Every structure is written in structure tokens, then in C-alpha cells.
Amino acid sequence: MVTILIAVYNGETYLKEQLDSIKKQTDNRWRLIARDDGSSDRSMQILKKFAEDVDNEVLIYSNDTPSGSAKNNFARLINDALDASYVMFADQDDVWKKDKIKLCMDKMKKLESKYGKDMPILVHGDLEVVNNNMEIKSKSMFKYSDIRHNSSLMQLLVQNNVTGCTMLINKALCNGIAKAAESPDIIMHDYLAAIYAKIFGKTVFINKPLVSYRQHRKNSIGAKANKNPLYLIKRILKGKANYQAAMKRSQRQAAYFLKIYGRQMRRHMTSGFEEFVHYSRLYRMPHYGRIRFYFAARAWKKGIIRKIMQFLWG
Numbered sequence: 528m529v530t531i532l533i534a535v536y537n538g539e540t541y542l543k544e545q546l547d548s549i550k551k552q553t554d555n556r557w558r559l560i561a562r563d564d565g566s567s568d569r570s571m572q573i574l575k576k577f578a579e580d581v582d583n584e585v586l587i588y589s590n591d592t593p594s595g596s597a598k599n600n601f602a603r604l605i606n607d608a609l610d611a612s613y614v615m616f617a618d619q620d621d622v623w624k625k626d627k628i629k630l631c632m633d634k635m636k637k638l639e640s641k642y643g644k645d646m647p648i649l650v651h652g653d654l655e656v657v658n659n660n661m662e663i664k665s666k667s668m669f670k671y672s673d674i675r676h677n678s679s680l681m682q683l684l685v686q687n688n689v690t691g692c693t694m695l696i697n698k699a700l701c702n703g704i705a706k707a708a709e710s711p712d713i714i715m716h717d718y719l720a721a722i723y724a725k726i727f728g729k730t731v732f733i734n735k736p737l738v739s740y741r742q743h744r745k746n747s748i749g750a751k752a753n754k755n756p757l758y759l760i761k762r763i764l765k766g767k768a769n770y771q772a773a774m775k776r777s778q779r780q781a782a783y784f785l786k787i788y789g790r791q792m793r794r795h796m797t798s799g800f801e802e803f804v805h806y807s808r809l810y811r812m813p814h815y816g817r818i819r820f821y822f823a824a825r826a827w828k829k830g831i832i833r834k835i836m837q838f839l840w841g
Contacts, residue, residue: 531616537568540620558583558584598713617692647729648731653733655740675829676732691715713780727795
């Protein structure tokens with residue numbers, strides 16, 4: 528059975544549509560855990576009505592002290608699901624393709640039959656990008672945002688390629704990341720899961736849309752049209768300070784990952800450990816030292832413009 532985690536905050540506009548898409552899954556072997564982060568709209572009523580309308584188990588929690596972000600709310604949810612065999616993540620404003628659970632679980636079962644259930648495994652896929660009226664803007668977020676399907680560890684450290692609302696993780700991975708997920712040094716739960724799976728487990732990509740990824744003004748993160756000249760101009764105008772702040776966040780995340788998992792990494796990794804350590808300290812180095820590292824470790828973001836910004840500001 529899959530445990531679906533949904534972080535909710537003032538989501539009444541689209542929440543019912545997301546819940547309905549979960550209800551319509553071809554694989555109905557799921558339970559839902561929801562955490563409301565102090566909504567002032569009808570989100571709680573929508574969740575309770577959904578719980579009444581389905582036969583599946585639905586657990587609804589309301590944070591007495593709001594977590595303050597989707598990232599923190601999902602971190603709490605991960606710790607709610609430590610008994611789960613398999614975990615998926617749902618954003619409150621998306622719509623799942625009806626075969627999402629089945630496709631992901633089929634991949635998961637094949638990998639577990641090969642590597643065993645003790646191996647941390649992450650399954651993820653593509654998304655179609657839609658507007659608030661569900662009109663398709665792009666049939667592939669990976670093409671729309673110009674992101675790699677698969678990344679080396681060093682490429683992953685500079686640019687995450689896993690979208691949380693497409694993820695399926697097994698118990699070994701969920702329990703592995705739970706202790707670190709709430710740290711302020713972790714950028715997002717999907718980024719943490721991607722790094723953990725890359726080092727300690729296995730990752731597989733499903734090359735088809737699993738989710739209609741709705742874009743609107745209140746998106747916490749959202750898809751970026753990185754091939755659009757206007758978007759790239761906006762990125763450039765935001766300037767060096769914003770870019771370097773984002774890079775430093777990824778380096779602090781690596782440093783925290785080392786703090787929590789360093790001993791385990793040293794025992795497990797046959798190569799790449801020293802590069803990981805070097806990356807976690809990169810923000811302390813002068814510009815020429817950082818650029819030299821990017822070349823040596825092949826730690827470049829995807830896309831010509833991204834590479835230019837990384838070369839100039841990284």
C-alpha cells in the first residue's frame with residue numbers, strides 16, 4: 528500500500544480537484560495523510576468531506592504551530608509516515624494522471640525484486656505544465672525547464688532534477704531522510720531524497736507525464752521556462768547576489784548532509800566523497816577556485832545560459 532502525503536495551506540481553490548484525481552487512481556491501494564498548516568479558508572472542510580466519501584484510510588492533522596512553509600510541512604509528514612512501505616507526495620494544486628500510482632509501483636517492484644527492499648529507491652517522472660484552467664503550456668516540464676533526466680552526483684548538487692509531486696520512495700529511503708528533512712539547511716524534501724538515493728540507493732525516471740503541474744501566482748516553486756529569453760533576462764537582472772545566494776544554499780545543504788550522513792557516506796562510496804566534501808566548502812573559496820572545481824568535477828548546470836551565469840557568478 529502507498530501512503531500519500533499532502534501538505535495543505537489555503538488550498539481550497541484547487542484542492543478538491545487534486546483529491547478527486549487521487550480517488551480516481553487505477554491502483555486504489557493507498558491511504559492519505561494530510562497536514563493543514565493553519566489555513567483560513569475551507570481546506571479543512573474539503574479534506575474532511577473527502578475522508579467521508581472514500582473507503583481508504585484518510586488521516587488529517589492540523590498543525591497547532593504552523594510550520595511556515597510547504598518544505599517544513601512535508602518534513603513533518605515524512606515523520607508521520609515512518610511505518611509506511613511506500614510514500615508518494617501530493618501538491619494541493621496539481622492533478623494526477625489516473626495511472627500514476629500503478630506506473631510508479633510497477634517500477635518500484637521491479638527494482639526491489641532486483642536490489643531488495645533494504646535498498647533506498649526513488650521513482651520519479653515527467654510532468655505536463657498547465658495553467659490555472661488546466662490548459663497545457665508544455666507536455667514536458669523537463670523540456671520546458673531544460674532539466675536533465677539523469678544527473679551525476681556533482682550535477683545533482685548544483686541542480687536538482689527530481690520533482691517531489693512525481694516521487695515514489697520506499698521505506699528504506701523515507702526512514703533514511705526523516706531525521707534530516709526538517710533542518711533549515713535542507714532546501715526541499717525532494718532535493719534531499721534525490722541526493723540520498725543517488726549516494727545510497729537507486730533512482731529511476733519514468734519518461735512520461737505523471738502529473739498535470741498547475742502554474743499560478745501562488746506556486747511555492749513552479750516550473751521555469753528556462754528556454755524563454757524573457758525569463759532568462761529576468762534571471763540576469765536579478766543579478767549576482769541572488770544567484771550566489773542560491774548556490775551557497777546548495778553548498779550549505781551539502782555540508783549539512785555530510786554532518787548527518789558523513790560516516791555512512793565514507794563507508795558506502797567508492798568514489799566521489801572528497802568531491803562532495805570539496806563542494807560543501809566551495810562558498811569559502813575565491814571565484815577562480817570555484818570555477819576550477821566546476822571544471823574538474825564536471826559540476827555544471829544544464830543549458831548554455833545557466834553555464835554562463837555559473838561561470839560568471841557561481
